[in-house]
Amino acid sequence: xxxxxxxxxxxxxxxxxxEYTRKLLEAIGINxxxxxxxxxxxxxxxxxxxxxxxxxxxxxxxxPNPLRKPPNAKEINSVIAQNPS
Numbered sequence: 001x002x003x004x005x006x007x008x009x010x011x012x013x014x015x016x017x018x019e020y021t022r023k024l025l026e027a028i029g030i031n032x033x034x035x036x037x038x039x040x041x042x043x044x045x046x047x048x049x050x051x052x053x054x055x056x057x058x059x060x061x062x063x064p065n066p067l068r069k070p071p072n073a074k075e076i077n078s079v080i081a082q083n084p085s
Contacts, residue, residue, distance in 0.1 A: 011039060031062045 015037055022032035036058075038051045 029066060033058055033062060 018035055018037040021035050025034060026032040036055055038048075038055075040048045040051065
């Protein structure tokens with residue numbers, strides 16, 4: 001939890017890095033909500049699970065990365081041909 005990190009200031013440093021990364025994402029046209037930081041302790045398994053479910057739902061609402069072009073059929077077939085099952 002904030003202020004209660006084994007690495008003393010580690011969670012504060014992580015929070016700053018997450019906020020910085022969020023700003024970078026926004027600057028290049030990617031929704032900053034794609035990155036989040038949630039503080040949970042080892043004893044908070046339920047909160048962790050619900051946070052993961054919420055984040056998954058948020059990413060699904062946001063949709064695919066706008067900077068990534070969808071592969072075309074030729075690219076897909078090439079990957080399949082290189083990696084037969």
